[in-house]
Amino acid sequence: GAVVSQHPSRVICKSGTSVKIECRSLDFQATTMFWYRQFPKQSLMLMATSNEGSKATYEQGVEKDKFLINHASLTLSTLTVTSAHPEDSSFYICSASVSWDFNQPQHFGDGTRLSIL
Amino acid sequence: GEDVEQSLFLSVREGDSSVINCTYTDSSSTYLYWYKQEPGAGLQLLTYIFSNMDMKQDQRLTVLLNKKDKHLSLRIADTQTGDSAIYFCAERWLSGGYNKLIFGAGTRLAVHP
Numbered sequence: 315g316a317v318v319s320q321h322p323s324r325v326i327c328k329s330g331t332s333v334k335i336e337c338r339s340l341d342f343q344a345t346t347m348f349w350y351r352q353f354p355k356q357s358l359m360l361m362a363t364s365n366e367g368s369k370a371t372y373e374q375g376v377e378k379d380k381f382l383i384n385h386a387s388l389t390l391s392t393l394t395v396t397s398a399h400p401e402d403s404s405f406y407i408c409s410a411s412v413s414w415d416f417n418q419p420q421h422f423g424d425g426t427r428l429s430i431l
Numbered sequence: 432g433e434d435v436e437q438s439l440f441l442s443v444r445e446g447d448s449s450v451i452n453c454t455y456t457d458s459s460s461t462y463l464y465w466y467k468q469e470p471g472a473g474l475q476l477l478t479y480i481f482s483n484m485d486m487k488q489d490q491r492l493t494v495l496l497n498k499k500d501k502h503l504s505l506r507i508a509d510t511q512t513g514d515s516a517i518y519f520c521a522e523r524w525l526s527g528g529y530n531k532l533i534f535g536a537g538t539r540l541a542v543h544p
Contacts, residue, residue: 318473348531348532356536357519357534357536358474358519358534360532363531407473409474409532411530419464419479420476422473422474422475422476424473425471425472425473427471
């Protein structure tokens, strides 16, 4: 149980393109989902907390207009990297917690490797 | 502030035990987690411990928590080549009514014959 699916697993595109990444909880409802960014050989940095039916909460230093988050249902959150540039190339990982129970651990997707040429 | 520290690298022989250490800063953390990341993949939850526990064992994995020293460790018994990965320690941090995880830098475990 507690499977999180992330799609696509890899994206290569030209500078200026907008890229959408999907995060789905397959067998549970996730009121809250999280988006992380990971640079090579580094830890995960939380970008934003995605809340179903309301605006995302962004961490300090993360551009809201650059990284658009939509959490339209209890099983789907999307991250759109708008007008992507080479410096946006990174590994993006989402996670989800079961409903409102903060005592439940976060379960992670397999990540999306984004490469901007 | 939020800070989780881990040693960056550990090398062990196959069959030996591995011990990965972690220190954290938030004494009010209620849950502490260990995640495993294989190359190019997401994070797999290995185990977690509640702050009122000193030890938790799950098959080959043993977690020890010293709350006084804010020290967490993960012991892997009979380490196998398939255990080679990066292991992240994380503490749960409550901020603005939302919970979030603060990760350490990760410990790269290399298992050799």
